[in-house]
Amino acid sequence: MPKKRPKLCYVLPVYDEDVGGNVRHKYNFVEKLSLEVDVFLIFEAGQGAVKIDNVKKVVKQIFHRKPFSQMELFFILLCARMSGYRFFYSHFSIRPALYARIITRLFGGRVFLFHCAEFKKGDLKDSFFRKSTFYWVLKNVDWIVTTTPLMAKHYTYEFGVKPEKIKLVPNWADITRFQNLDRTIARKKLGVDNNKNVILFVHQIVRSKGALRIPRIASLVARKIPDTIFLVVGGAGMDDDVSDQLREAITCNGLDEEIRMEGEIPNKDISTYFSAADLFIMPSETEGTPVVLIESMASGVPFVATDGGGPVMDMVSLKQREVVVPAKDIEAFSEKVIELLLNKKERDILIREGLLHVKTYSIDAVIKVFMEEIVSQCTG
Numbered sequence: 435m436p437k438k439r440p441k442l443c444y445v446l447p448v449y450d451e452d453v454g455g456n457v458r459h460k461y462n463f464v465e466k467l468s469l470e471v472d473v474f475l476i477f478e479a480g481q482g483a484v485k486i487d488n489v490k491k492v493v494k495q496i497f498h499r500k501p502f503s504q505m506e507l508f509f510i511l512l513c514a515r516m517s518g519y520r521f522f523y524s525h526f527s528i529r530p531a532l533y534a535r536i537i538t539r540l541f542g543g544r545v546f547l548f549h550c551a552e553f554k555k556g557d558l559k560d561s562f563f564r565k566s567t568f569y570w571v572l573k574n575v576d577w578i579v580t581t582t583p584l585m586a587k588h589y590t591y592e593f594g595v596k597p598e599k600i601k602l603v604p605n606w607a608d609i610t611r612f613q614n615l616d617r618t619i620a621r622k623k624l625g626v627d628n629n630k631n632v633i634l635f636v637h638q639i640v641r642s643k644g645a646l647r648i649p650r651i652a653s654l655v656a657r658k659i660p661d662t663i664f665l666v667v668g669g670a671g672m673d674d675d676v677s678d679q680l681r682e683a684i685t686c687n688g689l690d691e692e693i694r695m696e697g698e699i700p701n702k703d704i705s706t707y708f709s710a711a712d713l714f715i716m717p718s719e720t721e722g723t724p725v726v727l728i729e730s731m732a733s734g735v736p737f738v739a740t741d742g743g744g745p746v747m748d749m750v751s752l753k754q755r756e757v758v759v760p761a762k763d764i765e766a767f768s769e770k771v772i773e774l775l776l777n778k779k780e781r782d783i784l785i786r787e788g789l790l791h792v793k794t795y796s797i798d799a800v801i802k803v804f805m806e807e808i809v810s811q812c813t814g
Contacts, residue, residue: 440812441472443511443519445530449480449494451702454669455638456725458701460525461486462608463797470801471809474514478507478527491517508533515541521812523579524548531571546808547571548579550605550722552588552743569593579808581605581723582748601807605723605749606800609732609792612705620709624665631662631775634711634735636704636726637718639668639677644717644740646676647764649683651717652692654768659775662692667707669698708733712781713774718742719761723749728795731788736781738770751791757784 444467446460464475468488475486477494484492493510497503511522511533520543522534531547538545549572572578572593579601580586586602589595621628633655637643645668652664670677677695684693699707708714714730714737721742727749730737737754740761741747750758757774759766774781793799 439470439472440809441474441519441521442809442812443474443476443514443522443534445476445478445511445522445524445527445534447478447525447527449477449482449484451482451485452700454698454701454704456605456607456701459607459725459797463606463801464489466797466801467804470805471812474517474519476507476510476514476530478503478530504529508537512537515543520544522546523808526550528568528571531575532567535571535574544576544811546577546579546601547575548603549589550580550585550745552585552720552722552745577601577811579603582745584745584748585722588745603803603807604795604800605725605728606795606797607725607728607732609728609796611702612708612729612732613734615705615709617709620706623706624710626663626665626710629661631659631713632711633662633664633771633775634667634707634714635664635716636667636707636714636729637716637724639666639670639680640674641676642674642719643668643721644719645680646683647717647767648680648693649687649689650764651715651768651771652689653687654765655771655775656689656692658772662775664693665696665707665711666693667696667699667704704729705733708735711735713738713771715767715771716740716746717764717767721746728792731792731795734785734789736774736784736788738767738774740767749795751787753787754784754791 444464448457464473465486465488472490475489475492479498480494484494495503495506497506515537523546524530525548531545534545572595577599578589578595581604586600590597618628626632635648639645648666655662684690708729714735716739718740723745727737738757739746741758743761746758747755757770759770
């Protein structure tokens with residue numbers, strides 16, 4: 435008699451083949467996970483027909499306005515439970531975790547919430563109701579899933595989540611999409627001079643991700659290494675968008691030739707930018723465990739990063755820690771950028787280190803951890 439496959443209802447915030455950011459990596463992950471698990475996949479929003487193989491059932495929400503979207507989501511989750519799905523996994527989204535917790539309280543089951551963000555209670559700018567909902571969900575779901583030991587300590591210290599309620603699953607990326615693209619071809623495609631030093635930034639254009647630090651970094655680098663261009667890739671953030679402020683700062687500092695804002699680029703096309711780059715920078719004020727560093731390593735591009743308040747140190751190798759600086763020290767950050775641009779031998783060492791270390795974050799590697807930490811709980 436064939437072994438009964440585990441069943442998991444998995445909720446993602448959006449489906450869009452042209453989406454920017456790291457959500458697209460989740461599609462590939464669920465596709466491979468579904469080879470071993472019966473997945474009921476829910477998208478809270480999206481565009482176009484869903485193209486994810488192997489999944490048992492896929493539902494994409496139709497309504498986008500409250501209260502219809504809320505009622506629809508609750509109904510879909512209830513249908514999943516009535517179809518025999520007792521275990522629910524919400525990727526970052528609080529509302530699905532809230533509804534799933536209510537449903538499992540009534541009909542049995544367990545709820546996982548993946549969350550990975552370095553912020554404090556005082557940083558939350560939501561309404562009292564939304565804050566209260568967030569705290570209630572953290573307290574009442576069965577497990578919080580996050581990425582590193584430092585992130586686990588953060589949720590325990592800042593939000594009172596019991597250590598035994600926390601599961602660790604590393605972040606991941608489809609690293610195969612970031613390999614074997616010729617630099618000359620990539621630069622020609624992007625219209626970038628092959629003789630320039632190219633520094634890449636990929637993130638939302640928000641204060642917390644260090645977007646407003648870019649002009650200062652570019653000014654310091656340009657003084658020492660004039661033939662350098664910064665490619666800034668990222669769309670306007672939903673909260674704290676500083677796109678206009680960044681453009682103004684670029685112009686006011688006379689950096690229009692040194693900094694090129696590219697806007698939001700679909701993640702499926704972002705490998706071209708990494709292939710064109712000599713160095714990747716992540717000057718974030720705060721971070722979780724950023725997928726952009728995984729993409730950088732997979733592309734064979736060395737990086738300079740801030741520690742994001744601490745969690746970044748958990749995801750890099752001992753050698754790579756040499757190019758991770760305190761989040762508040764932008765002068766040290768700029769010096770490290772200059773140092774690497776002038777030292778090709780050191781860049782090559784970091785490239786080899788990155789290509790070796792990134793295997794930890796491949797989809798295949800992380801699915802093994804996911805099966806052990808999450809799917810093993812999906813019984814009964």
